[in-house]
Amino acid sequence: MENETILEVQGVKKTFRIGFSRTLVEAVKEVSFRVGRGDIFGFLGPNGAGKTTTMKMIMDLIRPTAGTIRVFGHSPGSLEARRQVGYMPEHPYFHDYLKPMELLDTFGRLFGLDRRERRRRSEILLDRVGLTHATNRALRRYSKGMLQRFGMASALIADPQLLLLDEPLSGLDPIGRKEMKDIIVDLKKAGKTVLFSSHILSDIELLCDNITMIHQGRLLYSGGIGEFLNRGKREVEINAVGVSDSLRAEFGDLVLRLDPMGDKLKLIAASEDVQTVLSMLIARNIRVESVVPRSETLEDLFVKLTAGGR
Amino acid sequence: MNTLNRIWAVGLSTFKEAVKNRAFVGLMIGSLAMIVASVLLSELVVPDQQKRVVQNFGLSFISFAGVLIAITMGILLVYSEINKKTIYTIISKPINRWEFVVGKYIGMVLLLATVTTMLSICWFIVLKYREVSFRIEYIYSVVLVFSTLSLIGSVAIFFSSFSSPVLSGIFTFCIYIIGRQIPFIEQLLTARKGLFASMPSLKPVGNAVVSVFPDLTVFDLTKQILLEIEIPVSFVLQSSLYAFSYVFFFVAVSCVVFSRREFV
Numbered sequence: 001m002e003n004e005t006i007l008e009v010q011g012v013k014k015t016f017r018i019g020f021s022r023t024l025v026e027a028v029k030e031v032s033f034r035v036g037r038g039d040i041f042g043f044l045g046p047n048g049a050g051k052t053t054t055m056k057m058i059m060d061l062i063r064p065t066a067g068t069i070r071v072f073g074h075s076p077g078s079l080e081a082r083r084q085v086g087y088m089p090e091h092p093y094f095h096d097y098l099k100p101m102e103l104l105d106t107f108g109r110l111f112g113l114d115r116r117e118r119r120r121r122s123e124i125l126l127d128r129v130g131l132t133h134a135t136n137r138a139l140r141r142y143s144k145g146m147l148q149r150f151g152m153a154s155a156l157i158a159d160p161q162l163l164l165l166d167e168p169l170s171g172l173d174p175i176g177r178k179e180m181k182d183i184i185v186d187l188k189k190a191g192k193t194v195l196f197s198s199h200i201l202s203d204i205e206l207l208c209d210n211i212t213m214i215h216q217g218r219l220l221y222s223g224g225i226g227e228f229l230n231r232g233k234r235e236v237e238i239n240a241v242g243v244s245d246s247l248r249a250e251f252g253d254l255v256l257r258l259d260p261m262g263d264k265l266k267l268i269a270a271s272e273d274v275q276t277v278l279s280m281l282i283a284r285n286i287r288v289e290s291v292v293p294r295s296e297t298l299e300d301l302f303v304k305l306t307a308g309g310r
Numbered sequence: 311m312n313t314l315n316r317i318w319a320v321g322l323s324t325f326k327e328a329v330k331n332r333a334f335v336g337l338m339i340g341s342l343a344m345i346v347a348s349v350l351l352s353e354l355v356v357p358d359q360q361k362r363v364v365q366n367f368g369l370s371f372i373s374f375a376g377v378l379i380a381i382t383m384g385i386l387l388v389y390s391e392i393n394k395k396t397i398y399t400i401i402s403k404p405i406n407r408w409e410f411v412v413g414k415y416i417g418m419v420l421l422l423a424t425v426t427t428m429l430s431i432c433w434f435i436v437l438k439y440r441e442v443s444f445r446i447e448y449i450y451s452v453v454l455v456f457s458t459l460s461l462i463g464s465v466a467i468f469f470s471s472f473s474s475p476v477l478s479g480i481f482t483f484c485i486y487i488i489g490r491q492i493p494f495i496e497q498l499l500t501a502r503k504g505l506f507a508s509m510p511s512l513k514p515v516g517n518a519v520v521s522v523f524p525d526l527t528v529f530d531l532t533k534q535i536l537l538e539i540e541i542p543v544s545f546v547l548q549s550s551l552y553a554f555s556y557v558f559f560f561v562a563v564s565c566v567v568f569s570r571r572e573f574v
Binding site: 016056059060061062063079082083085087089091092093094095096097098102103106107109110111112138151154 | 312315316318319320322323326327330331394395396398399400401402403404405406572573574
């Protein structure tokens, strides 16, 4: 059974006029997807694909030229929608002269939290993102990675049901990335919904239940990550020793690729042809060292799909 | 109630951010030093004019420094939110855009109140030092300077809601200069010689300027202070109400402009 839809993007387009000549640029060309409650939702696309523009439309920072967006059944600009959403923009910037507790206090006030709750949550969140040591420092003294961590804390201040994170893992060191991923996993465990964009596809593959892939403003795929990966070719890598040139010629179309490495040979075959290839090798008494199943990764499919659109 | 809380939240953080800003701290230190320097300046004139110098210079300088701070901060407070993209993290929270603009304005008013109070205290100390006896008109004059600053601040916020800081500064300064010349333009309009007499086709423009632009000279009590003329409190209230009507207009239009903006 499909889980409850909490974010619905339907046929959204966005055009901008840029430059002195007011040239029309289509940043987003009819994108549709839905995000269900409790999903970890990955938003993929190369630079300039329209991910940030779409996220800004969901947050009502910019308005769609066409199409509709509903957040918890409300329009994105409504207070009812925003009360349930936490947003972390790409490369978050904050007020230079304020300290983290001061700014979290302001954000907490905007959500209507009382003083005690604001303080309690601020302390917990700063500890969660590893900034307890820097609470007395003005935000202008924070490094890029620290601002990224603070951005996560500020998005979580009111314990929102839906989190929109624009490139949350960029600018972080390996430890920071691991901590950020742990936070996302914890949010899922707590029943929260997370939509995040990332260029780091292995992270998306690891964390997400569903993905939406866009390229040049156009939707390429939206749905479960499992189904998407199943669309990829399933291949098998066979490593054998002492394959003669005549046998190589006999394989013909059965083998997709042959990589000789000294007296060894790496054969890549489609999974449905493995049995035949193995039979041929065994019939000629050729030693098979290993048979390794391979499936295309998200990165393989992403590159293939986006390259087709170029 | 929630609306007030949200406006207050933005106002308070705007104020906290602004008072820690180096540009503001620099302007304040410079202004305080200038008012104290009026004591030295008064040493240069004959003794019976010394009181007039500290009276005149102090009040004029509070107004000048205040206008400088109102224009600078009024432009920067909204513009820097957009330019530095700090606005993304605020208006994505449950706050209406008009509440954000009003909150920014309230923060600036708090800042201008702080500026006026600090400079006035410094001025009163200088007056006391020069043995000028205290009159309620000093308080009135400071209240009216604050009204001017609040008005100029709202003009700065209005322009910065849709134009660049340089243009906003120029436009706001132009309104300030024109506002200071309204009685002069009125005189020109009725004079038998001068610009409007020689070019009658410009008269509608002159009339429009006089009707539309705020007359900032109503807030200037320097002459009354020097001539020791009594000022009724009703005049101060009327003038403040006059300033508030302009503030309401400029802030309301800023809210409309800001609500339609896109933050790309």
